[in-house]
Amino acid sequence: MTTTTSQLDAVLASVDAGLDQSLERLYELLRIKSISTDPAYAAECRRAADWIATELTGLGFDAAARPTPGHPVVVAHGPDQAGPHVLFYAHYDVQPVDPIELWHSDPFEPELKTDANGRKIIVARGASDDKGQMLTFIEACRAWKTVTGGLPVKVSLMLEGEEESGGKNLPPFMEANREELAAADIALVCDTDMWDRQTPSITTMLRGLVAEEITITCANKDLHSGMFGNAARNPNQVLAEVIASLRAPDGSVTLPGFYDDVAEISPELKAQWAGLGFDQAAFLGEAGLSIPAGEQSRSVLEMLWARPTCEINGMTGGYTGDGFKTVIPAKASAKISFRLVSGMQPDKIRAAFRQHVEAMIPADCSVSFHAHGGSPAITVPSDGVHLRQALAGLSGEWGKQAVITGSGGSIPVAGDFKRILGLDTLLIGFAHVDDQIHSPNEKYDLDSFHRGIRSWVRVLASLAG
Amino acid sequence: MTTTTSQLDAVLASVDAGLDQSLERLYELLRIKSISTDPAYAAECRRAADWIATELTGLGFDAAARPTPGHPVVVAHGPDQAGPHVLFYAHYDVQPVDPIELWHSDPFEPELKTDANGRKIIVARGASDDKGQMLTFIEACRAWKTVTGGLPVKVSLMLEGEEESGGKNLPPFMEANREELAAADIALVCDTDMWDRQTPSITTMLRGLVAEEITITCANKDLHSGMFGNAARNPNQVLAEVIASLRAPDGSVTLPGFYDDVAEISPELKAQWAGLGFDQAAFLGEAGLSIPAGEQSRSVLEMLWARPTCEINGMTGGYTGDGFKTVIPAKASAKISFRLVSGMQPDKIRAAFRQHVEAMIPADCSVSFHAHGGSPAITVPSDGVHLRQALAGLSGEWGKQAVITGSGGSIPVAGDFKRILGLDTLLIGFAHVDDQIHSPNEKYDLDSFHRGIRSWVRVLASLAG
Numbered sequence: 001m002t003t004t005t006s007q008l009d010a011v012l013a014s015v016d017a018g019l020d021q022s023l024e025r026l027y028e029l030l031r032i033k034s035i036s037t038d039p040a041y042a043a044e045c046r047r048a049a050d051w052i053a054t055e056l057t058g059l060g061f062d063a064a065a066r067p068t069p070g071h072p073v074v075v076a077h078g079p080d081q082a083g084p085h086v087l088f089y090a091h092y093d094v095q096p097v098d099p100i101e102l103w104h105s106d107p108f109e110p111e112l113k114t115d116a117n118g119r120k121i122i123v124a125r126g127a128s129d130d131k132g133q134m135l136t137f138i139e140a141c142r143a144w145k146t147v148t149g150g151l152p153v154k155v156s157l158m159l160e161g162e163e164e165s166g167g168k169n170l171p172p173f174m175e176a177n178r179e180e181l182a183a184a185d186i187a188l189v190c191d192t193d194m195w196d197r198q199t200p201s202i203t204t205m206l207r208g209l210v211a212e213e214i215t216i217t218c219a220n221k222d223l224h225s226g227m228f229g230n231a232a233r234n235p236n237q238v239l240a241e242v243i244a245s246l247r248a249p250d251g252s253v254t255l256p257g258f259y260d261d262v263a264e265i266s267p268e269l270k271a272q273w274a275g276l277g278f279d280q281a282a283f284l285g286e287a288g289l290s291i292p293a294g295e296q297s298r299s300v301l302e303m304l305w306a307r308p309t310c311e312i313n314g315m316t317g318g319y320t321g322d323g324f325k326t327v328i329p330a331k332a333s334a335k336i337s338f339r340l341v342s343g344m345q346p347d348k349i350r351a352a353f354r355q356h357v358e359a360m361i362p363a364d365c366s367v368s369f370h371a372h373g374g375s376p377a378i379t380v381p382s383d384g385v386h387l388r389q390a391l392a393g394l395s396g397e398w399g400k401q402a403v404i405t406g407s408g409g410s411i412p413v414a415g416d417f418k419r420i421l422g423l424d425t426l427l428i429g430f431a432h433v434d435d436q437i438h439s440p441n442e443k444y445d446l447d448s449f450h451r452g453i454r455s456w457v458r459v460l461a462s463l464a465g
Numbered sequence: 466m467t468t469t470t471s472q473l474d475a476v477l478a479s480v481d482a483g484l485d486q487s488l489e490r491l492y493e494l495l496r497i498k499s500i501s502t503d504p505a506y507a508a509e510c511r512r513a514a515d516w517i518a519t520e521l522t523g524l525g526f527d528a529a530a531r532p533t534p535g536h537p538v539v540v541a542h543g544p545d546q547a548g549p550h551v552l553f554y555a556h557y558d559v560q561p562v563d564p565i566e567l568w569h570s571d572p573f574e575p576e577l578k579t580d581a582n583g584r585k586i587i588v589a590r591g592a593s594d595d596k597g598q599m600l601t602f603i604e605a606c607r608a609w610k611t612v613t614g615g616l617p618v619k620v621s622l623m624l625e626g627e628e629e630s631g632g633k634n635l636p637p638f639m640e641a642n643r644e645e646l647a648a649a650d651i652a653l654v655c656d657t658d659m660w661d662r663q664t665p666s667i668t669t670m671l672r673g674l675v676a677e678e679i680t681i682t683c684a685n686k687d688l689h690s691g692m693f694g695n696a697a698r699n700p701n702q703v704l705a706e707v708i709a710s711l712r713a714p715d716g717s718v719t720l721p722g723f724y725d726d727v728a729e730i731s732p733e734l735k736a737q738w739a740g741l742g743f744d745q746a747a748f749l750g751e752a753g754l755s756i757p758a759g760e761q762s763r764s765v766l767e768m769l770w771a772r773p774t775c776e777i778n779g780m781t782g783g784y785t786g787d788g789f790k791t792v793i794p795a796k797a798s799a800k801i802s803f804r805l806v807s808g809m810q811p812d813k814i815r816a817a818f819r820q821h822v823e824a825m826i827p828a829d830c831s832v833s834f835h836a837h838g839g840s841p842a843i844t845v846p847s848d849g850v851h852l853r854q855a856l857a858g859l860s861g862e863w864g865k866q867a868v869i870t871g872s873g874g875s876i877p878v879a880g881d882f883k884r885i886l887g888l889d890t891l892l893i894g895f896a897h898v899d900d901q902i903h904s905p906n907e908k909y910d911l912d913s914f915h916r917g918i919r920s921w922v923r924v925l926a927s928l929a930g
Contacts, residue, residue: 220753226874230759240708288685294695318779323502409691
């Protein structure tokens with residue numbers, strides 16, 4: 001349904017007038033302790049799913065909390081409409097709250113506070129990640145329904161409860177309900193940040209991931225380094241040589257063929273990123289660093305969004321406790337991951353890595369590999385109509401051109417939408433880097449919540465055409 | 466006191482008759498969890514020292530567990546005698562027991578088992594290193610005392626509790642008690658192996674040790690490898706590069722000046738070692754290996770006894786638990802030791818190492834060093850009278866000429882005996898290379914224990930002249 005300007009204004013006015021009620025509903029959801037990783041909170045996860053299904057039913061959706069081998073997935077469908085059919089994704093589960101002693105208030109008793117900068121913030125576990133973000137969309141639907149009796153496009157929702165605990169059950173759920181879910185034209189995910197407090201953004205590039213664990217075995221038992229040192233091969237030494245071989249002095253990854261399928265970003269995108277005014281010194285400085293570690297010929301934004309990396313996420317071998325132990329261990333191991341960019345094939349990278357490592361293992365030693373999953377990078381075509389419409393909606397709300405950004409991280413559900421349902425994903429979120437997600441005193445700016453709702457009102461109108 | 470053959474035979478018979486009681490006493494000591502490196506076991510170390518002091522007092526020694534800033538040192542003096550005055554050294558502390566899941570029985574509940582070759586073995590942490598070896602000497606004294614009412618020479622003992630944890634407090638203790646301890650003529654240390662199961666040996670060359678712990682810090686907190694991978698320096702990578710740089714492809718250690726003070730062994734010694742019939746394929750094969758890891762131009766015996774080494778005894782950084790965590794850690798650390806040969810100066814090697822590492826640390830990262838002790842290599846003159854007497858005593862027990870060997874290990878106390886007390890040291894032990902010291906399922910052959918006691922009975926008689 002095409003919407004008029006006066007309709008849109010009325011819906012936005014309804015958002016403003018109903019903000020206190022929207023907040024009350026968010027608080028109700030935040031009070032539910034839906035910590036997915038801890039089995040003790042399974043009933044709370046169930047309660048959160050039921051709460052959401054009830055709310056959506058009240059808004060005219062055909063909604064239900066559907067069982068999985070883990071926590072339920074809420075699926076809801078709005079009435080048919082002309083125009084595109086959107087499938088909205090968010091997650092209702094939250095991270096654990098420890099260390100609880102660092103919270104200034106009860107993580108499950110939301111409070112509206114004022115921060116040091118005078119900003120109103122909603123403080124609670126899940127305020128930002130992801131209950132607050134989820135409700136920006138649902139409250140936008142509510143405002144449309146209140147004012148016009150319906151929604152400007154057909155809306156489905158799929159809201160999961162295991163994002164913070166591995167999310168193993170969602171892909172099989174999507175496979176099992178492929179026909180129903182693939183009826184949508186585009187997926188919308190609300191689980192990301194704005195570019196800055198003034199600038200909305202849509203993330204269109206996400207890096208993929210190949211994760212490997214390797215264990216190098218030399219002797220058949222731990223040896224005394226006095227009795228065997230020099231004679232016996234030390235797996236710590238072999239592992240270090242393997243790891244050291246993965247990066248060249250110029251910061252590039254050395255695996256043969258690693259960059260073969262990596263495309264350069266377009267001059268347009270490069271120019272747009274340059275225009276973002278990203279302060280790489282400030283970005284690194286926040287982490288206590290000053291020298292970018294990747295390919296020295298690239299900007300930090302390129303390194304993060306457009307270039308693959310190899311990171312040693314963990315390594316261990318021998319005695320690592322207090323004091324000293326003069327041991328030559330039998331084994332040493334490492335957890336190594338590769339972040340991939342568009343075009344790179346996870347299987348090919350994994351094979352190149354394994355071949356490279358195997359070639360470095362002495363003949364009387366051995367290496368074993370354990371795969372910890374892999375997913376390709378995701379790129380949303382930057383010339384799509386839905387992307388253009390969504391950008392316009394966001395720009396209208398914030399009075400500033402919305403930007404297209406990348407992300408160095410991986411959001412597996414975006415890959416699943418493409419792989420299982422054939423859907424592109426628009427990642428639109430209103431969180432900020434200082435939201436303390438996964439940490440004590442998580443918060444969501446009241447402004448993120450209020451203007452996030454208003455943003456979705458406009459994006460839905462834009463998508464209706 | 467000169468001893469007669471019939472006295473000697475009676476004492477040896479007493480050893481045989483009392484073996485079960487000797488074993489019971491060993492078991493009592495093995496049940497005490499005297500892990501010196503872990504502060505949680507400090508009371509157990511104290512208990513082990515008290516147990517030994519009580520035993521020695523019962524044998525007529527003036528014995529006490531004397532305090533140090535760390536674990537106690539047991540010092541005991543027997544009655545005055547004509548002839549040489551020996552100072553016996555061993556250590557009552559033991560290595561940690563991890564990985565505990567690889568033990569087939571409780572490491573602190575000693576058991577007499579039969580190995581695959583039908584040999585009786587005593588299985589427990591410390592059975593060989595060094596409680597079993599310590600008790601060979603004490604039980605030999607007991608047999609002398611039981612049969613003759615005294616000892617053939619004046620015997621003092623100094624038994625420490627920090628050999629496995631750096632031994633920082635022993636040198637100051639020896640300095641503080643120099644006059645009392647330097648009254649001895651020769652030091653005896655029981656912490657080494659026999660050449661093989663038929664051939665007793667006295668070790669006259671010991672490698673020294675420089676132990677260092679390094680911690681490399683990059684970011685000021687753990688980072689997400691998606692959000693920061695490529696941009697932020699990964700300390701695991703830096704540490705791996707440091708470690709990899711320490712060995713050249715030909716197996717040599719790369720530190721500048723590392724081999725400057727290393728002398729070639731004499732042609733005579735080289736010839737004697739060649740005559741030992743050392744089977745390097747069997748030696749490596751026992752550990753499941755076949756390719757020597759050190760300087761490719763050297764024999765394995767040279768690598769172990771006459772060439773310095775660098776070993777990575779432990780390394781850790783990032784997430785090392787089950788599963789996978791996409792973290793770039795703030796820190797990574799390693800425990801690294803150098804074994805030194807005669808002529809090398811520990812301080813010089815430590816300084817060269819630190820300089821080498823510092824030069825490899827990126828400007829926005831840092832490294833800290835923690836010294837875990839250092840000691841020079843030791844060489845005992847091969848023409849001394851005590852050495853000759855002790856060789857004769859050993860040869861008498863085993864019916865085969867005792868040999869003079871080197872050792873790849875470091876026994877810092879031998880250096881301290883020379884430096885602080887002016888004493889040469891005879892290193893006489895009955896352990897075997899398959900004793901699994903520092904590893905799960907440590908054992909001591911019952912034969913090592915029994916004939917070790919008998920050997921000391923004879924060595925004490927030989928030294929009496």
